[in-house]
Amino acid sequence: MAKQELDVAWQAKIKEFRASGQTQAAWCEENGIKLHILKHWLIKSKRQPVIDKANWVELKLPKKEEKQYSSIIVKIGSASIEVHSNFEPELLSSVVRVLMAQC
Numbered sequence: 001m002a003k004q005e006l007d008v009a010w011q012a013k014i015k016e017f018r019a020s021g022q023t024q025a026a027w028c029e030e031n032g033i034k035l036h037i038l039k040h041w042l043i044k045s046k047r048q049p050v051i052d053k054a055n056w057v058e059l060k061l062p063k064k065e066e067k068q069y070s071s072i073i074v075k076i077g078s079a080s081i082e083v084h085s086n087f088e089p090e091l092l093s094s095v096v097r098v099l100m101a102q103c
Contacts, residue, residue, distance in 0.1 A: 010041045076100060 017027045017038065024042075028035045059072075074081045076099040083092060 011045065013038075014041060014045055 013031075013033075017024070020027050022030070024038055025035055027033075028038050071082050071084045074083055074096075076096065079099050081092070081095060081099075
């Protein structure tokens with residue numbers, strides 16, 4: 001299984017665990033998973049949240065000969081981010097990751 005597929009699979013398992021209301025030990029026993037592996041993925045998911053690709057929407061910007069915009073507003077949950085034409089992609093990516101983890 002590829003790393004990205006493994007991350008997505010564990011993200012789903014973590015959601016199932018959290019929704020179960022069970023203790024870590026009880027959930028692991030019921031699902032045939034070793035406790036230390038669940039703990040590893042819980043820690044990893046807090047440090048580096050996996051973003052579900054289904055949450056992303058393609059944005060088509062106008063062609064150069066069409067009207068130019070100096071900024072756009074991106075809304076994620078109750079947060080709004082104004083993105084100007086000279087934005088830093090890495091910074092925007094980091095901010096979006098943090099906001100998505102909060103949703």
